[in-house]
Amino acid sequence: MRSQRKSRVYFIDMRSSASNSQIDRLKKTIRRMRMHLLASKGELLAIKVHFGERGCTAYIRPIYLRTIIDVVTESDCRAFLTDTNTLYVGSRSNSVDHITTAVENGFSYATMGIPIVIADGLRGGNYEVVRLKSAGEVKIASDIVHSDALVVVTHVKGHELTGLGGALKNLGMGCGSRAGKLEMHSGMEPRVSEACTGCS
Numbered sequence: 001m002r003s004q005r006k007s008r009v010y011f012i013d014m015r016s017s018a019s020n021s022q023i024d025r026l027k028k029t030i031r032r033m034r035m036h037l038l039a040s041k042g043e044l045l046a047i048k049v050h051f052g053e054r055g056c057t058a059y060i061r062p063i064y065l066r067t068i069i070d071v072v073t074e075s076d077c078r079a080f081l082t083d084t085n086t087l088y089v090g091s092r093s094n095s096v097d098h099i100t101t102a103v104e105n106g107f108s109y110a111t112m113g114i115p116i117v118i119a120d121g122l123r124g125g126n127y128e129v130v131r132l133k134s135a136g137e138v139k140i141a142s143d144i145v146h147s148d149a150l151v152v153v154t155h156v157k158g159h160e161l162t163g164l165g166g167a168l169k170n171l172g173m174g175c176g177s178r179a180g181k182l183e184m185h186s187g188m189e190p191r192v193s194e195a196c197t198g199c200s
Helices: 022-032 062-075 095-104 167-172 178-186
Strands: 044-048 078-083 116-118 127-132 136-141 149-152 157-159 163-165
Touching: 022 062, 044 062, 062 078, 078 095, 095 116, 136 178, 149 167
Parallel strands: 044 078, 044 149, 078 116
Antiparallel strands: 127 136, 157 163
């Protein structure tokens, strides 16, 4: 029987004072988590985020992300912000529009201090086939596969299939190429498991 390892959860109180801001506490917490040791000098560190759609406010605020970046890059790793193109038509369905949307939402080299790389290429076609025990062959964005380390920064959102979407969705769906996303969605078809109570 395998023993279960308990997860360590860190909590940051949202109350602030002039001498103890949220940003100060976030930096201390990230250091306690030893995130600055994830990638060594010169290694490529992908920081997976969701830049949000155009006109949307459901994403991690740039000031918090910049704080995380400042700590994890203390090792002089070569970090970059990344996401993958969406399968649906929107402001993130190709790399040009995706980066433009990111900049409009406050994510740029000027504000973050590191570049943005859309991990599955211009139109979402750059991927590697990776074999996983739990899922078989999956198509993961090339630039995520070829990174030396990965940090995932996730906001929680309501999701019609799972109730909540969070870090697992940000990794599973968010690191997939467009072809990978298509495969993940292709098994979802509406079906009736028993006769409808209204019309039989």
